[in-house]
Structures are given as C-alpha cells and as structure tokens.
Amino acid sequence: MTTVEAVLRLGDDALIASQRLAEWTSRAHDLEEDIALSNIALDLLGQARALLTYAGEREGSGRDEDDLAYLRDEREFVNCQLVELPRGDFAVTIARMLFLSAALRLRYEALADGADETLAGIGAKAVKEIAYHLDHAAMWTVRLGDGTDESHERAQSAVDELWPYTFELFEDDEVDRDAWLSIVDPVLAAATLTRPSDEDARFRPTGGRQGVHTEHLGYLLAEMQHLHRSHPGAKW
Amino acid sequence: MDETERVHAVASAVMDPELPVVTIGELGIVREATISDGRAIVTITPTYxxxxxxDVIRADIVSALRREGFGDVEIRTVYAPAWTTDWVSDSGRRKLAAGGIAPPGAAAVGRRPVLPLLPPPAPVCPRCESVAVAEISRFGPTACTSLWRCLDCAEPFEHMKAH
Incomplete structure (x- = not known):
C-alpha cells in the first residue's frame, strides 16, 4: 500500500464518519449530546481535510481536499463499510464511535510516531481529539450497557450488528486487532455487554478498501456532493 | 521595532473570533512571522x-496586516508541534477568567488509558472562585471549551479544556 492509499483510507474513514455523525445535529436527545456529537463530527471533518489535502499533494495530480471529497464517485472512496452504515439509533451510533475511535486512536498514534513529518503533525493533533471521542463513546457504552433493560438490549444489539464490520478495519493495515481489542474489550466488559466471539461472526463484510460499498454510501455521497456538483465553486 | 516584529505584533493582536476576550497571540496560535521579498508570512497552528x-482568523490576520500597510500577506498553517493549552499566556488566562471562561489547567502528559472512566479535572468558578462546580457537558459551544455550573453562585460557565 502506498502512502497516498493509506492516507486516503484514513481521510475517507474520517470524512464519511463525520458526515454520518453530523446527521445527529439538531436530532440528539438533549442539547448537550447534540453539541457533543456535532463537535466530534467537526473534529473528524478537520482531520479529513488535513488528510485529503495531503493525499492530494502527494499524488501530485493537483487535486485538493474539495476535489477529493466532492468530485470522486462512490467506487473511488476507500473508507471502510463500518462508517457508511446508516446512523441507526443512538446505541448504534455509540457502538460505532467506540469501535471506530479505538481504531483511529491506534492509527493516529502510529502516524504521530512515524517518519513522515506532515502526517506526524496531523496524527499528534488528532490523537488528542480522538481521546475525547473515545472517552465519550466509552462513557455512553457503559451507561447504556449497564443501564436499563431496554438500553442494555439496544446496546447489545448494536454491538452484535456492527461487530462483523469491524474486521475490515484491520484488513491489510498497520493497526493490530489485538491492540484494538485491548481497548474495546474492557469497555464492553464494564458495560456488561457480551463481545461476539470471532467464531460466531461468520459474516465478515469487506470491499470498502477496494471501492466496493454498501448501498448506503451512494445516498450519503449524493447528499454530501450535490451542492458542489450542481454549483461548482459556489461560495457564500 | 523592525518590520518582522511589527508583522508578529499585528498578527498576535488579532482577537479570537470565538473567545473575543483574548488575542490569538495570547492563545499561542501564532507560531511565526517573517517577511520574504516584501511578503508578510504568518504561520499559525489550529487549536483543533x-x-x-x-478561516475567520486567517481572514482577520490578512485584514489587520493590510490596515497596517502590508499588502502582500500569506498565512501558513502548521500542525506540528500540536497546539496545547499550555501555550495560553498568563495574560490570556487572566482575561479568559475575567471574561467568564475558566482557564485551562496543565495539559495531561502521555496517553491516558480509556478505563477507568475518570471525571476531568474541575476548574474554579470564574465568577465567585468556588471549587464546588459540576460538569454539565464535556463538549461546549466551541471545540475547546466544556460547560460547567457553579454550585455556590449557581452560574453556568465555560471552561477551556486542558488540551
């Protein structure tokens, strides 16, 4: 995998996760949570902008962050499928944030310690932000999982539903699944949630890194890209 | 004051658009100012x-420098080293507190484990200096602040998170 491919993967993960999370803006169950989810979406968007800008510079074709975000078609996006799935209920959003934030933390830590100066700078900054996201997701996972019967059931079903999609996070990637499990497992345990066993996870969707996506990404991109494509270069 | 120092001073004096009680110099956002072939170059680092x-800060620096006669201005953004609230100056901290925003404590060193879930270090109420405060929301109206309330004077307030 070239540097450009690796940076695009990470940038697309952050961009699509941000777009999905932003769907909660004005929809969360209270004002504080609305602000929290919007803030996290904004952090991810900022990380995506820095990463896509750098990917564009490195590939040397003159594409900037806007070209990469708005003018690529679905098959050119290399995000994992986990981030494009519909936002679901709040428990699904929290489970996804836990799984994704744990993986992003490991990736950004690797960038921060890496040899590429630009990526090290982006990584060092992002690591600090991801710590908040992970903290937020862990707090809610415990609160939902170790909460009422209803919240426990929904949290467990969210974990079961998303678990198969977490395998793609480690496909041909530097991030080590054991390191990821060492973050995620204790949180699930503290939340009295059962981690689906690997043997039971027969369904392991894949393809995102090759541009093969679920049906949901096209709709997300249509909403995200339509303004820029209909009015190229629009400013306000 | 030579021209380079003047560029630095003018850029540093720009007020933060979201925390309009402190300058971007006091926040530690301005990293460097130089002049090269008549072009004023200001390097800034994002907080988050x-x-x-x-974007507003970039535009504000450009207009502030234009007003001071620097027509050719370039703003560069650097990510490394990552901004930390430890760079907020003493005068910045005093102004934040006077403006009702509890200033940050020392930023944590190293990478913290996820568990146990610990409450963040509590600030002091910027209005009555009470230490009896409760967190309302870890994410505030801007990325860099959280929301608290004072249990003594009952006022809600923002706190710039140690970062």
Missing part, C-alpha cells in the same frame, strides 16, 4: 483540527 474559527 476542525476548529471553524480558523
């Missing part, structure tokens, strides 16, 4: 990757 104030 997605901080929406950065």
């Amino acid at each position: 990757s997605g901080c929406p104030a950065m």
Whole structure:
C-alpha cells in the first residue's frame, strides 16, 4: 500500500464518519449530546481535510481536499463499510464511535510516531481529539450497557450488528486487532455487554478498501456532493 | 521595532473570533512571522483540527496586516508541534477568567488509558472562585471549551479544556 492509499483510507474513514455523525445535529436527545456529537463530527471533518489535502499533494495530480471529497464517485472512496452504515439509533451510533475511535486512536498514534513529518503533525493533533471521542463513546457504552433493560438490549444489539464490520478495519493495515481489542474489550466488559466471539461472526463484510460499498454510501455521497456538483465553486 | 516584529505584533493582536476576550497571540496560535521579498508570512497552528474559527482568523490576520500597510500577506498553517493549552499566556488566562471562561489547567502528559472512566479535572468558578462546580457537558459551544455550573453562585460557565 502506498502512502497516498493509506492516507486516503484514513481521510475517507474520517470524512464519511463525520458526515454520518453530523446527521445527529439538531436530532440528539438533549442539547448537550447534540453539541457533543456535532463537535466530534467537526473534529473528524478537520482531520479529513488535513488528510485529503495531503493525499492530494502527494499524488501530485493537483487535486485538493474539495476535489477529493466532492468530485470522486462512490467506487473511488476507500473508507471502510463500518462508517457508511446508516446512523441507526443512538446505541448504534455509540457502538460505532467506540469501535471506530479505538481504531483511529491506534492509527493516529502510529502516524504521530512515524517518519513522515506532515502526517506526524496531523496524527499528534488528532490523537488528542480522538481521546475525547473515545472517552465519550466509552462513557455512553457503559451507561447504556449497564443501564436499563431496554438500553442494555439496544446496546447489545448494536454491538452484535456492527461487530462483523469491524474486521475490515484491520484488513491489510498497520493497526493490530489485538491492540484494538485491548481497548474495546474492557469497555464492553464494564458495560456488561457480551463481545461476539470471532467464531460466531461468520459474516465478515469487506470491499470498502477496494471501492466496493454498501448501498448506503451512494445516498450519503449524493447528499454530501450535490451542492458542489450542481454549483461548482459556489461560495457564500 | 523592525518590520518582522511589527508583522508578529499585528498578527498576535488579532482577537479570537470565538473567545473575543483574548488575542490569538495570547492563545499561542501564532507560531511565526517573517517577511520574504516584501511578503508578510504568518504561520499559525489550529487549536483543533476542525476548529471553524480558523478561516475567520486567517481572514482577520490578512485584514489587520493590510490596515497596517502590508499588502502582500500569506498565512501558513502548521500542525506540528500540536497546539496545547499550555501555550495560553498568563495574560490570556487572566482575561479568559475575567471574561467568564475558566482557564485551562496543565495539559495531561502521555496517553491516558480509556478505563477507568475518570471525571476531568474541575476548574474554579470564574465568577465567585468556588471549587464546588459540576460538569454539565464535556463538549461546549466551541471545540475547546466544556460547560460547567457553579454550585455556590449557581452560574453556568465555560471552561477551556486542558488540551
């Protein structure tokens, strides 16, 4: 995998996760949570902008962050499928944030310690932000999982539903699944949630890194890209 | 004051658009100022990757320098070393507190484990200096602040998170 491919993967993960999370803006169950989810979406968007800008510079074709975000078609996006799935209920959003934030933390830590100066700078900054996201997701996972019967059931079903999609996070990637499990497992345990066993996870969707996506990404991109494509270069 | 120092001073004096009680110099956002072939170059670092104030800050620096006669201005953004609230100056901290925003404590060193879930270090109420405060929301109206309330004077307030 070239540097450009690796940076695009990470940038697309952050961009699509941000777009999905932003769907909660004005929809969360209270004002504080609305602000929290919007803030996290904004952090991810900022990380995506820095990463896509750098990917564009490195590939040397003159594409900037806007070209990469708005003018690529679905098959050119290399995000994992986990981030494009519909936002679901709040428990699904929290489970996804836990799984994704744990993986992003490991990736950004690797960038921060890496040899590429630009990526090290982006990584060092992002690591600090991801710590908040992970903290937020862990707090809610415990609160939902170790909460009422209803919240426990929904949290467990969210974990079961998303678990198969977490395998793609480690496909041909530097991030080590054991390191990821060492973050995620204790949180699930503290939340009295059962981690689906690997043997039971027969369904392991894949393809995102090759541009093969679920049906949901096209709709997300249509909403995200339509303004820029209909009015190229629009400013306000 | 030579021209380079003047560029630095003018850029540093720009007020933060979201915390309009402190300058971007006091926040530690201005990293460097130089003049090269008549062009004033100011290097800034974002507080948070997605901080929406950065575009406004860039525009404000350009207009402040234009007013001071620097027609050719370039703003560069650097990510490394990552901004930390430890760079907020003493005068910045005093102004934040006077403006009702509890200033940050020392930023944590190293990478903290996820568990146990610990409450963040509590600030002191910027209005009555009470230590009896409770967190309302870890994410505030801007990326860099959280929301608290004072249990003594009952006022809600923002706190710039140690970062």
